[in-house]
Amino acid sequence: MSEPQEIVITGLDGVLALVEHRLHHLYNDEGVKHWDRFLAACAEDMPNLPLIERLNQARQGGHPIVILTGRSAAVKAQTEAWLHRWQIGYDALWMRPADNRKPAVQFKTAVIEQHYG
Numbered sequence: 317m318s319e320p321q322e323i324v325i326t327g328l329d330g331v332l333a334l335v336e337h338r339l340h341h342l343y344n345d346e347g348v349k350h351w352d353r354f355l356a357a358c359a360e361d362m363p364n365l366p367l368i369e370r371l372n373q374a375r376q377g378g379h380p381i382v383i384l385t386g387r388s389a390a391v392k393a394q395t396e397a398w399l400h401r402w403q404i405g406y407d408a409l410w411m412r413p414a415d416n417r418k419p420a421v422q423f424k425t426a427v428i429e430q431h432y433g
Contacts, residue, residue: 323432324374328385328395332368332404333361355387359394363402372405380407384427386420389413 329335338361341354375381383404387395389411399406410431412423 321380323380323382324371325382325384325428325432326367326371328383328387329358329361332364332371332383333358333398334364335361337361351388355391358387358391359398361398363404368402368404372403375405375407381405382408382410382432384410384424386412386423388416 326332335358338354338357341350341357344350371381383399383406385395392409392411395411396409399409410424410427412420416423
């Protein structure tokens, strides 16, 4: 029996994508979380370049890269364009379905258990 292949699983928001510039949509004087505005601003995220470089090195070394995010699939096109623009290589991108309002940890746990567990 062969050894299972090692994979790298990473998050997106706050991990590969630096989101500080859009946190005001969630934490504001109104006390209202404007998720639609927060998500819409994702194309302007700055990249975490040291981590991206390391991920790309791991991928070149034969380790599949899995991006697992609680970010809504409603912005999948913007997300894929951002990943391409910053030359982030990956083998799988898992995004929370647009109509899923459960905590991100539940979505991420289910993906890992169903596909990588």
